[in-house]
Amino acid sequence: MSVAHDVTEATFTEEVLNSKDTIMVDFWAEWCGPCRAVSPILDAIAAEHADKIKIVKLNVDDNPQLAIKYQITSIPAMKVFRNGEVVKTVIGAKPKPAIEADLAEFLA
Amino acid sequence: MRQIIIIGSGPAGYTAAIYASRANLAPLLIASSVEAGGELMKTTEVDNFPGFAQGIQGPELMMQMQAQAERFGTEIVLDDVVSLELEGQVKRVTLGNGDVHEALAVIFATGSAYRTLGLEDETRLSGHGVSWCATCDGFFFRQKTIAVVGGGDSAMEEATFLTRFADKVYVIHRKDSLRASKAMQDRAFADPKIEFLWNKTVEHIYGDELVTGVGLVDTVDGTETTLDLSGVFVAIGADPRTHLVHGQLDLNPDGTIAVAGRSSKTNLPGVFAAGDVIDPTYRQAVTAAGSGTVAALDAEHYLAALPKDLVAAATQPEPAATLA
Numbered sequence: 138m139s140v141a142h143d144v145t146e147a148t149f150t151e152e153v154l155n156s157k158d159t160i161m162v163d164f165w166a167e168w169c170g171p172c173r174a175v176s177p178i179l180d181a182i183a184a185e186h187a188d189k190i191k192i193v194k195l196n197v198d199d200n201p202q203l204a205i206k207y208q209i210t211s212i213p214a215m216k217v218f219r220n221g222e223v224v225k226t227v228i229g230a231k232p233k234p235a236i237e238a239d240l241a242e243f244l245a
Numbered sequence: 246m247r248q249i250i251i252i253g254s255g256p257a258g259y260t261a262a263i264y265a266s267r268a269n270l271a272p273l274l275i276a277s278s279v280e281a282g283g284e285l286m287k288t289t290e291v292d293n294f295p296g297f298a299q300g301i302q303g304p305e306l307m308m309q310m311q312a313q314a315e316r317f318g319t320e321i322v323l324d325d326v327v328s329l330e331l332e333g334q335v336k337r338v339t340l341g342n343g344d345v346h347e348a349l350a351v352i353f354a355t356g357s358a359y360r361t362l363g364l365e366d367e368t369r370l371s372g373h374g375v376s377w378c379a380t381c382d383g384f385f386f387r388q389k390t391i392a393v394v395g396g397g398d399s400a401m402e403e404a405t406f407l408t409r410f411a412d413k414v415y416v417i418h419r420k421d422s423l424r425a426s427k428a429m430q431d432r433a434f435a436d437p438k439i440e441f442l443w444n445k446t447v448e449h450i451y452g453d454e455l456v457t458g459v460g461l462v463d464t465v466d467g468t469e470t471t472l473d474l475s476g477v478f479v480a481i482g483a484d485p486r487t488h489l490v491h492g493q494l495d496l497n498p499d500g501t502i503a504v505a506g507r508s509s510k511t512n513l514p515g516v517f518a519a520g521d522v523i524d525p526t527y528r529q530a531v532t533a534a535g536s537g538t539v540a541a542l543d544a545e546h547y548l549a550a551l552p553k554d555l556v557a558a559a560t561q562p563e564p565a566a567t568l569a
Contacts, residue, residue, distance in 0.1 A: 169381050170286040170304055174279040197384070208455055210385045210476065211372040228372030230279035232325050232341055 140180050144193045146200045152193065154221040159243050161192045164204060164214040171230035172213040178233045179215070186244050190217070217243060246347040246559040247273050249544055250338050251319075252326055252489075253354030255283030256530045257520025259310035260537030261352045261544075266317035268545050271560070273346060274314065274321045275338065281323055282307035283356050284483075285530060287378045289406060294530055306530070331493045331516045334555070349551060349559050350544040352509070353490060353502065354520040354537060357483035357528070362394065366450040367479070374456025374476045379403035383410045386476045392417050392459060394447055395480035401429035403480050408438040415472065417442045419464055442472075450477060485522045494518070499525045509540035517543050 141163065144152050153160050163179055165172035176194075183192040197204040197212060207216060207223070217225035217240070227239045237244060251261050254276035265272040276282075285291065288303030297306075315321065322340065330337040331351060338346045359377045361367055367375050376382040379393075383406060391411045393404040396418035407414050416433065421443045423430050433439050442461065448469075449460030458473045485501045487494070495503040495512040502518040504510055509517040519540035520533040548556055 166384065168384075170282070171279060171378070171381060174281060178278065204385065208373070210374050210455065211376055211378075211382045212385075214372065232278045234341060 141176075141183060141192045141194050144195050146203055149195070149200075149203060153218050156191075156218070159190045160218045161190055161240075161243075162216050162218060163192060163194045164197050164207070164209050164212050164216070165194055166197050166212060169212050175213050175230035175236075178230075178236060181233065182237060182240070182244075189245075190240070190243050246335065246349070247271065248348060248548055248556065248559045249273075249350045249352065250275065250336070250346055250348040251352045251354065252329075252338070253277075253283070253352075253356060253520065253522075254281045254307075254311070254321070255285065255354065255356045255520055256307075256310065256533040257354035257356070257522075257537035257540070258283075258352070259307070259314050260534040261354060261519055261541040262314035262319040262537075263310070263317065264538055264541030265352075265544065266314060266319045268541070269318075270545065270548065272319050273348070274319050275326055275340065275346075276311075276321050276323050278323055278325050278341060281321075282311070287380050288402070289380055291530065326489055329489050329493065331490065331513050334515065334551075336515065349556065350515045350517065350547055352537075352540045352544055353494070353511075353516065353518045353522060354533075354540070355486040355489070355522050356533075357521045358486045359479070360482045360484055362447055362450075362479055362481065364447070364450055366452075370450055370452055370456050373454060374452060375450060376476065376478050377480075379406045379478050382476070382478075383407045386411045388412050389475040390473070391415070391476035391478065392442075392472065392474050393478045393480055394418075395482070396420060396423040396425060397480065397482060398425045398429050400480035401425040401433045403478050404439050405429075405432055405436060407478065408436055411476075412438065414439050415442050415474070416440070417445050417447060417459075417461065419446045420444065445470075447477070483521070483528075485525075487522060497525070501525050507539070509536065509543045515544075515547055517547075 215227040216223050248270045249272045251274045262274045285303035290300045292300040324340040328339045336351045387410045390413040392415040394417045404414050444464045445461040448462045451458040461470045497503050502523050517540040519536040521528050
């Protein structure tokens with residue numbers, strides 16, 4: 138299982154929106170096979186770029202209001218937050234180099 | 246160097262691995278980084294795989310196949326092949342992480358990739374209402390009106406599955422009859438939430454940030470109509486995934502890899518192909534598994550006929566070389 142820790146509707150404002158760091162939220166669910174496939178790739182990216190980006194997970198089954206608020210219609214969906222705003226959305230399980238390319242501006 | 250490398254982790258790849266590992270060939274199986282298990286990972290109940298009288302979940306079936314292959318010594322790598330050198334006696338397989346693996350035989354079982362409608366807005370709205378995976382994304386269309394495009398088994402399966410969430414599911418098909426199996430058709434026809442729109446093609450997908458509707462054209466009289474909906478699930482078939490072997494392996498006019506007769510033998514000695522990547526017709530989990538068996542047996546015979554010192558040199562898997 139992933140090493141990234143979970144955020145919830147109760148903790149989202151403090152841990153994501155009010156954070157001073159660049160935070161990527163991985164919207165996922167237990168029943169989503171591609172989410173499980175991409176999870177270790179996100180862990181690896183977080184580990185290699187710990188000073189640049191933090192990655193947290195949000196279970197859409199347990200936190201449906203946030204899934205609606207951020208207009209999630211497909212998972213895995215990874216949204217990068219800075220100063221409370223979504224600055225990047227990456228959708229779908231992709232190989233590590235493809236996700237790193239999508240996130241290049243935050244990892245540099 | 247290995248005796249054999251298998252590329253692909255659907256029913257063909259895993260079944261080839263089960264046979265090859267039981268023949269003590271210690272296969273290396275390249276499963277892909279994010280698509281391990283193949284298309285069945287995106288399905289729910291599989292009711293037509295023999296041996297499971299009550300059906301089995303697609304992902305569970307693939308995990309069982311993987312475990313069965315590993316039980317006999319298959320080594321599985323979760324990475325993607327980025328290039329292949331298949332000519333010559335020693336084949337070279339380069340992975341996304343830079344590792345280079347060598348083997349005397351390769352089984353190519355990469356399956357097929359979903360076809361797209363080819364509309365500009367389809368790419369833009371992909372993940373924003375346009376989807377190729379009902380089991381992944383259906384959850385987000387509770388009480389919504391959505392459409393499935395296509396007329397085959399996978400379109401019927403998606404439409405039926407999506408009625409769990411959606412209030413209304415249109416099936417948009419360009420003909421006036423389905424190519425889906427009778428059982429799947431009957432199930433869809435009987436579902437009160439499913440409505441069929443015959444002889445229609447999708448020409449536009451509308452929406453700024455999220456899908457809001459589609460533009461349809463009638464294939465008989467050319468009438469244009471607009472349909473308001475929140476999601477479009479595309480299920481119009483798949484094409485064999487052969488980009489890694491273009492220029493190396495002979496292809497058929499339909500895009501599948503050409504093999505000799507009922508065998509898995511490609512135009513290159515020591516290179517075998519199995520599963521959907523060679524099959525334009527049946528494309529079932531069971532036929533793919535059977536095809537994987539054929540490839541493993543063909544590869545075994547090929548290896549048995551090679552000089553003994555060459556095979557002996559390939560029996561100790563050494564650490565992979567890494568590209569600098």
